[in-house]
Amino acid sequence: MTSNHEVVARGLSSNLHSGLFNRIQAFLAPADIRINGTRDWDIQLYNKNTFKKILTHGNLGFAESYMNAWWDCKRLDLMFANAINAELNRHLIGLAKTKIFISRLTYGLFNRQTLARSFKVGQVHYDVGNKLYQKMLDPTMNYSCGYWKNANTLAQAQLNKMELICQKLKLQPGMSLLDIGCGWGSLAAYAAKNYGVHVTGITISKEQQKLAIANVQGLPVEIKLVDYRYVKGEFDRVVSVGMFEHVGPKNYDVFFESVKRLLKKDGLFLLHTIGEEITRYAPDPFLEKYIFPNGKIPSRQQINDASENVFRLEDWHNFGVDYDATLMAWAKNFEESWPEISEDYDDQFYRMWRYYLYSCAAFFRTRQGQLWQLVYCHLNNLGSYTSVR
Numbered sequence: 001m002t003s004n005h006e007v008v009a010r011g012l013s014s015n016l017h018s019g020l021f022n023r024i025q026a027f028l029a030p031a032d033i034r035i036n037g038t039r040d041w042d043i044q045l046y047n048k049n050t051f052k053k054i055l056t057h058g059n060l061g062f063a064e065s066y067m068n069a070w071w072d073c074k075r076l077d078l079m080f081a082n083a084i085n086a087e088l089n090r091h092l093i094g095l096a097k098t099k100i101f102i103s104r105l106t107y108g109l110f111n112r113q114t115l116a117r118s119f120k121v122g123q124v125h126y127d128v129g130n131k132l133y134q135k136m137l138d139p140t141m142n143y144s145c146g147y148w149k150n151a152n153t154l155a156q157a158q159l160n161k162m163e164l165i166c167q168k169l170k171l172q173p174g175m176s177l178l179d180i181g182c183g184w185g186s187l188a189a190y191a192a193k194n195y196g197v198h199v200t201g202i203t204i205s206k207e208q209q210k211l212a213i214a215n216v217q218g219l220p221v222e223i224k225l226v227d228y229r230y231v232k233g234e235f236d237r238v239v240s241v242g243m244f245e246h247v248g249p250k251n252y253d254v255f256f257e258s259v260k261r262l263l264k265k266d267g268l269f270l271l272h273t274i275g276e277e278i279t280r281y282a283p284d285p286f287l288e289k290y291i292f293p294n295g296k297i298p299s300r301q302q303i304n305d306a307s308e309n310v311f312r313l314e315d316w317h318n319f320g321v322d323y324d325a326t327l328m329a330w331a332k333n334f335e336e337s338w339p340e341i342s343e344d345y346d347d348q349f350y351r352m353w354r355y356y357l358y359s360c361a362a363f364f365r366t367r368q369g370q371l372w373q374l375v376y377c378h379l380n381n382l383g384s385y386t387s388v389r
Contacts, residue, residue, distance in 0.1 A: 024051050031086035033079060041078035045071050059089070063286035067351045076354060077328065080362030125292055126205035129344055133184070135337035136330050141184035141215070144242035144272060145323040145371045149389075154329040157322070162190040165239060167388045168315065168375055169268050171195040175236040178202070178262055180228050181243025185212030185221065192219040200235070202226050229254065234264050244273040246295050252306035260310050260378070268377055268385075269311065274323070275300060275370040291356050303374070311376035315387040320370035327361035 025035055034042045047070035053061035065071055073079045083089075137143055138155040146157025147164050165187065171177065173196030179188050182201025191197050198220040203209050204227060212223040224231075228243075238259050247255045259269050279299035282288075288295065307313065334353060342350070363369040375387060 020051050024054070027088065028083075031082040031088055033082055040075040041073065041082055043071050043073050043079065047071070058285070060285040060289065063290070063352075063355055066355050067348050069347070069351065076358035077331075077361045077365070080359045081365050084362055084366040084368055126203075127207040129341075130184075130207050130211050131344065132334075132341055135341055136334045140186040140190070141211075142186045143183050145274075145319070146326045146329075147319060148322045148325050149319075154326065154333075157326065157329075158186075159190075162187050163194075164388065165241070165270055165272065165373070166191055166195055168373065169237045169239060169270050171197050171237060173197070176200070176234075178231065178233075178235040178238045180231075180238065180240040180259075181246075182208075182212060182223060183242070184208055185215045185223055187239065187241060188212070188221045188223070189216050189219055192216070192221050197237070200224065200231075200233075202228060202231060228258055231258070231262060233262065235262055236264055236267050238263050238267065238269040239272070240270070241272040242274075244271060245297055246292065247298075248294060248296050249298070249302060252298065252302060256307050256310045259376075263378065265378055266381055266383060268314075268375060271303075271372075271374045271376070273298060273303075273372055273374075275303065275320075275372045276368065277370065286355070286359075290352055297369070303372075307374075307376065309379075312379050312381065313374060314377055314385040315373075315375040317373040317387070317389065318370050319373075320364050320367065323364040323369065323371050324361050327357055327364065331357040331361065 021035070028035070028043075032041075035045050036042070047065070047068075050065045050070045053065045053070070055061075057064070133141060133143065138146075138158045140155070140158055140162070142158040142161065145161065146154060147161040148157045149160065151157040151160050169177070171191060175195075175197045177188075177191055177197045177199045179191075179199055179201040182188050182199075182203050185201055188199040188201040192199050199216075199222070201212060201216075201221060201223045203212065203223065203225060206225060209223050209225045216223060240259075244255070263269055274297050276297050276299050279301050280297075283292075283296045331354070334357065338350060360369070364371070375385065377383070377385065
């Protein structure tokens with residue numbers, strides 16, 4: 001049988017202005033992506049306005065036309081991987097290129113992560129509902145890259161990641177640990193249970209704080225709703241997992257200086273963050289608008305520039321390939337759980353979330369995205385450090 005969408009797709013491809021159709025098809029050709037092709041990574045077109053949207057808005061137009069069901073693809077992750085490997089972004093044309101230039105200029109001039117704006121990502125992304133994350137994530141509610149060495153399930157990969165962090169921090173009973181960006185309290189609970197440390201976790205999401213408090217009941221853990229710039233005190237260890245992506249280039253210096261102020265003289269600081277080799281001056285427009293407002297993935301140079309003369313770098317570990325497996329596991333959980341959670345969201349949200357998960361999986365699969373764990377100490381710390389893998 002032939003679906004209505006297939007009939008529409010064939011009709012559109014035969015009736016579209018041949019010049020525009022050929023222009024887009026030629027643009028996609030280096031990535032081996034065909035319009036209305038038969039392979040899993042080919043694009044099925046359902047609305048002729050898709051081309052105009054892409055030509056005028058670039059990546060954002062591509063995403064929004066998908067969210068509006070103007071096109072589809074069986075395997076978004078494969079399609080995105082092909083597009084990234086072919087560097088299609090470098091060949092944007094027309095108004096799309098102008099809009100990207102304006103975005104870079106705006107992002108470079110203004111601080112998008114001021115104290116007044118710091119809670120926005122919590123409201124937009126993390127407060128969309130705990131039920132969504134409970135269904136999508138593993139039982140510990142880890143929302144960052146798992147460590148898949150010696151693991152074949154998402155749950156084990158996340159336990160491995162938390163154990164790896166605790167070992168790298170050399171945690172000992174009675175120590176104090178500050179968890180910057182504690183999420184739903186998974187690492188805080190793990191460290192308190194297994195290493196006997198006292199944990200202060202901070203988040204900018206009200207929904208995260210609410211569930212985290214419930215998750216750490218009976219443990220020496222305190223969960224606070226506060227920006228890292230307002231935290232006071234001194235801690236034996238500081239950790240930040242999956243939060244630095246929200247800090248923003250204008251605040252990298254402030255972030256490292258804040259950690260320096262909070263870390264005891266003989267302490268250790270572990271930073272777990274997504275990263276890019278190339279320094280870019282604006283975030284992906286889709287992710288910035290719909291997923292992580294005001295966020296920006298740091299580059300290796302940006303991290304080094306901000307931490308130089310503040311901390312001594314003891315260890316730098318890259319396991320970015322593991323984020324592909326993590327994101328694909330989240331996507332599988334999300335797809336399978338959609339019938340249970342769909343009453344709280346519309347179809348546009350469903351398509352937006354799929355676009356987010358599969359495009360990010362491709363980003364790491366093609367090695368454009370990295371996942372770094374860096375361990376720091378104070379410059380005048382005379383102790384030796386041996387890392388673990």
